Amino acid sequence: MGKKSMALTGALLTAAMLTVAGCGGGGGADGETAASPADPNEVSGEIKVLTQRTDLVQKGVMAKYAAEFNKVYPKVKVSFDGITDYEGEVKIRMNAKSYGDVLFIPGAVAKNDYPKFFAPLGTTAELSSKYRFSDKTEVDGKVYGVAQFGTANGFVYNKALWRKAGVTAWPKTPQEFLAGLKAIKEKTSATPYYTNFKDGWPLVQWTANNGSVGCDAQAGNALAGPVSPWKAGGELHTIDSLLHDIVKQGLSEKDPTTTNWETSKALLAEGRIATMMLGSWSITQMQGAAKEAGVSPDDIGFMPFPVQKDGKFCAAVVSDYQQAVSAYSENKSAARAWIDWFTEKSGYSATEGVVSAVKAAPMPATLKDFVDNDVTFFDRSEAKTAAVNDIDDAAEIGLNKPDYRQKLIDTARGAEKGSLEDFFAGLNKRWDEAAKTAGS
């Protein structure tokens, strides 16, 4: 290798380094508020909206929303970027500046970093009077996100099957619920409960019941500390014990390792699966599956978690993704206009059957059973979610990841050694140890 070639290699390396340096870094956000435009005709510009609903983008549903939006804001051009692996991909894109104008805040972003990535939308006082869950994205008195919608969790069930098994009233205790599943197993050929173990994420839905069990809006915040969340009597203890018992008593599908979410929707609609734990957002999908299968969508029911407080069921409404404006957006007020319009006027929440983030909006039709049966709704506070997530990550448990519940199910069906008590004790220990080191 001669001198020249050395020089050339050096030049190559330098060029490569420069390219990399150019991609990374980037200036800080200026903290300019993305204020709602005063006059819809004045605001203009192009905005890109990132979404994980690739299906809605592909079917042109989002384009229809954009067309409606343009009737009010004629000078704003909206385009969509549907991302299948939303969390993974957006997290990486956020290392540069190009992550759209409107996006959902990925779970991986630490709350303290919000001001570096997103434009503030206004003060807490302004937003909290109007929207649910604004405490989730509040940093130093400013709010950085508006929830897309909220969901109440519960069991989606096939009413006809439960009726056939002789259960017409909602079970009031975990024992009654298990008895109901047993009756289904005995009297019908259906699978009483379907875990969706393989796809994993449906197992995460169980966590959203935290709050519903004890009728406690602070249940989420209560986890921020060395509190042994799985101690006897704790909400997560009740929740995970129920799942454990369902599997242990053989009331779930035979082979959990090869489940399939897409087919499970049709199976529930057709009456081959009786029950699944999901959010209220899933009801419209199940009804859709029922229509496709040619059965009545009215048979799709939704019941609250089988625990009562003072003779009443409770349903915690928890926040879905929060919509935010990128700190690097060049059309912040157009982006804000989209968020305002989409949350308040698009009718998206009603169509999807989810709880609108607007406080004044009525409960969706999908939760009619809950409303009729006088279920107590309340918004679960998200004020300390960030601290809870820090502990969760440090402990490597994953309250919002399927792994530990997969292990729970494996323990229940004997594929993994150990007892439920040991399993909970292990989780408590990890949680408490992590709580002592994280966030300190």
Next chain:
Amino acid sequence: MTETTDTAPRGAAATRRSSADATHKGRGRRGPRRGPGGGQPRSWRQSPLSRITPWLFLVAPLALLITFTYIPVASMISYSFTDWDGVSPDREVVGLDNYVQIFTRPELFRVFFVSGYYLAASVVQIAVALYFAVILSFDLRFRNFFKGVLFFPYLINGVAIGFVFLYFFQDGGTLDSVLAWLGVTTDHPWLGDPTSANVSLAGVSVWRFTGLNFVLFLGAIQSIPGELYEAAQLDGAGRWKQFRHIIAPSIKPVISLSVILAISGSLSVFEIPYIMTGGATGTQTFVIQTVKLAFQFNKTGLASAAAVVLLLIILLITWIQRRLVPDDKVDLV
């Protein structure tokens, strides 16, 4: 590759040769002889343009290699000394903390037991591949068809294989149906318990990678001159003796390469278990664990350190193996 260069213009010919074969003796011997007639052959090294030509050819591959391999590896190593969460613009240098954590948490290494299944499977894989490579190197009816059949799985995308086999192992899926035709009815959930799941997954990996080993072996076997077999036959050697004394010794380097690939492969299994079980039911491998640390628990620093450790382990094992089984020159004649 070098055959066609005689007719090519001088600079290009020299370039090709020098990049393809950079040994000094080659250049010294062939250079003058190959030069087209007419005048004293000026060495290609003297023209400045010719001197940078090889580098011009190398610009594209080097740029790609540096951008997509060396820079990411360098960043990974630098992340491994920080507490970066993968998103935040701030990161703190924590020195060797991540490495200390890895080596003080034995549960992080327990997943290597899972690699044992894949290692055992790769023994089977090499044996099967070798068997078919030997058989199909002899004159056999439909041999090209069988070669295609054996190599085909390697061409399929790993993710697709994961999905296909998910249906294969399903309760009442393909495997159960086939067994039912054979009169075996089993209620066994194939991915249901750790042993069965790992064996099933390792089986899929054998199915997938046998083709690669097979092609390597076949290529090596076909480079053995045919006269050797003839001579052996005249001497009365049967197929087994031909294999034992001609084929096996001459493909020894390829076998040893396959073993290295098998070991490093079984330590870093990822695609198939990640798609099929996501690491549930005791099928978690070291790489799945690393991915989860980085992308589920936002411990990019720790995960980078884990990746570096895996790299070092593989290098170490390869080195030990090279010491134990030195790469001898094969000399049949």
